[in-house]
Each structure stands twice: as structure tokens, then as C-alpha cells.
Amino acid sequence: MPTIVFVSPKGGAGKTTAALILACELARGAPVTVIDADPNHPIKIWAAGAEAPNLTVIADADEENILERIEEASAQTPFVVVDLEGTAAKIVLLAVSQADLVIVPTQGSQLDAEQASRALRVIKQQEKMSGRPVPYTVLLTRTSVAIRTRNMAHIQRGLIAAGVPVLKAELHEREAFRAVFSFRQPLERLNPAEVGNLEKAIVNAEAFASEVVGLLRAGQGAAAAAQPAKVA
Template sequence: MPTIAFVSPKGGVGKTTSAFLFATAIAEIYDVTVIDADPNHPIQTWATGGNTPSRLTIISGVDEDTIIERIEDAAAQTPFVIVDLEGTASKTVIYAISQADFVVIPTQGSQLDANEASRAIRVVLQSEKMTGKPKPYAVLLTRTSASIRTRGLAHIQNGLIDAGIPVLETELNERDAFKAVFSFRQTLDGLNPAEVPNIDKAKINVLKFVEEVFARLAAEEGGRKEDQKSSAVAGAA
């Protein structure tokens, strides 16, 4: 029952867009709850378009007093819980991270954005210290060009990797379709190819993102089982 939180104190880096795309992609197969914990509730507003997939439940109106309970309730109801958070450092964000099995830190490809990402990473590491448990996370580069790899972006990417920060190989490229889902209040599948270019490429981009997060979750789960096995063996010895 993974809970995946999308976190960054920087506004406008693509938290809502990536959380939404992730949730609607997996809602094709699994039941998913999106906790729209942004006071501006962008995903709840999207849902007023009437195109919410049947497997997707959206909960909004949460705050620091209710976020933990809402996540726990949602995790008991659906196999996936996706949490979209506001772009500030708040108690709500800290509590959501404490409940998450995986944290995605969306980051645009500039040095200033990378610096903001490191603030989010510090909160994740604090959560690890408080709970004494690993808190898997990864940076997701967003709004990158699908066609051009700039030296600036490569430099930032390498800087993060050299600092031991996990960075997803998949980037969420800058795509019209990723904006259009909100303007038309549609899922990617519901967009009209006559109105929006490259919907297929956008879908492939999201699928790769989902697959990579799934692979990381599976690797974490595998690692945990191995740890449990070795401590059981050590205990029996």
C-alpha cells in the first residue's frame, strides 16, 4: 500500500502536474486516492470537469491537524495514495513525509531550483532521523526539453548524483499535453489529438516515470525483506 508524496518548498516546480499524471496513469489499473493537500486544491478543481477515472478518489480540504489521519484512512481503502503538497515548508508537509513510503521531489533544471530541492531533501533526512527508518526518495527533473540536453542541466544532474542524491533517470519533459490536462480538465487519454500535439509521447513519458518509481519501490521492499531476514538469522544464531 504505497503512499507517495510529491514535495518541494519551491512553488511551480511541477508537484501537482507530476502527482496528477502519476495518479491518473496508475488509476487505469489500480484504485488510487489523491490527497490534494494544497489549500488551492488544484486537483479537486480539475475534478469539477467531470472526467475523474472511476478508480480515482480525490480528497481535499486537509490541514496539519488532519493529514496523517486522511493518509491512514486512504491507505486502508486503496492500494495507492498520492499526496500533492503546497509549495511551502509547513507542518502538513512534514507530517505527509512521515507517512510516505516514497517521496518524489520535482525540480526544474536550474541551479536555483536544485538548491530548493536540497531544502526538501533535508526535511526527508530529518524524517529518517526522527523515525529511525529509511525514507526512500528521488529527485524528478521536470519541464526539461525532450530534444535538447543543455550543459547546464547535465551539470546540475551530475552535481546531485555526485552528492549521493537519487535522481530519477526519467525526466518529465516540458509538454503541451501536461498543461492541457488542466486546461481541458481531462486525463491524458481524454485529450483530443486534434487540439493537443504529441499526446502519445506524453503518455510514454508518464509510463516511464511510473515504471521507474515502481522499480524503486520494489527495490526498497526487497531490501527491507533482506534486512528482516538477516536480522532474523542473527537473532536465531
């Protein structure tokens, strides 16, 4: 069952937000386990107050047990989402080794893009170690809804020119994505009277999740195609 791992060395890149938004969208259709491997446990804290029946949060993962935790979770729920902190730790390499898709959230600045390339090196390292390709993609986060800066366009072109896959859907900078944490509810349970542009944030979250599901499906297709054909 698909495991989606969020990796970025930069604190504040938007990993935890993107992981939770994705988990909540997926949980609208199927049970999801979130492995909250951030020592501050933001998703565990969120889930303590949230009404999210399809969502289980595991917060005791460390580098000793992460492989088992992912294995157990993927035996129990159709989707597993892993939120990590940083890239240096062994836990990141271990989690990446189990990923069906690694998402590298990146904000639109040159510095952020350089940090993201550290995450990409970790992925390449894991590919070498395991001898299997690790599907990954960059998610541009906290992007402006109003303007597409030249800087942003430049970074996007740079990534694409370097052969780095970038999701078409971005996660825009929106109050609603912060409100999910302050009100401790999934987007769909927030009150539109209290949260500006909630509808637009929901459309954004759905586009992000459906593109991810599409990539996972394509990955499964590729894996199936790679199996030797059965002789009738």
C-alpha cells in the first residue's frame, strides 16, 4: 500500500502542513496512517483535538523502529504518510527506502531550492544503496496566489531543466492551511465564516491530493509492467 514520505532539510519549508493536508484529503476516501516522526509531534498534537475518523497517527517512530512502523501501518491502512524533520538523520534514509513517493516541499527562493537539492541527494543515495529507483517530486509550497514572481518562475525552470519532477499543483500561501493547525480540524471542517478563502484552499488541497494519487497509480502501473509477464 502506498507510502508517501515528506523530506526537506529546511524547517518551515511546509512539510508538516503539506503532509497533513494530503493525509486529510486521502482520508476522505480511505483510511490513512500518518507517521509523525517529527520529535515535536505536531500532527499527533493536532489529531488529539481533531475529528478525523479515517486518520490514525503514530508518533513513536524513531530510527530503531521506523521500518517496522511503516510496514505495520501499510498492512493496516491503504495509505501511509510520513512526516520527517531534516535530512541528516538515518531515519530519513530508512523512511525513503520504503517510499512509493517522496515529496520534497520547497518554497520559491534560490536558497530553498538549494536546500531542496540536499533532499534530492539523499534520494539518489538511497537509490544507489537499494538499487531501486525512488519516485520523487518537488512540491512548490507557500506560493503567492496573486503573483507569479520572476524569481519563482526562474526556480521552477531551473528544477525542470535539471530533470527534477515538479508537481503541477502548488500549495499556495493561505490562511486556511494555517487555520487547520490553529483550529485543529481538517480543512473541510473549518468554518468559512472564520477562515478566509476556505473554498479556494479546499480546491487547492484537492488538486494536490489528486495529482499525488495519479502519480502513485502511475508508479504502480510501472511496477506492474516491470514484473515478468505470466505465461498462460
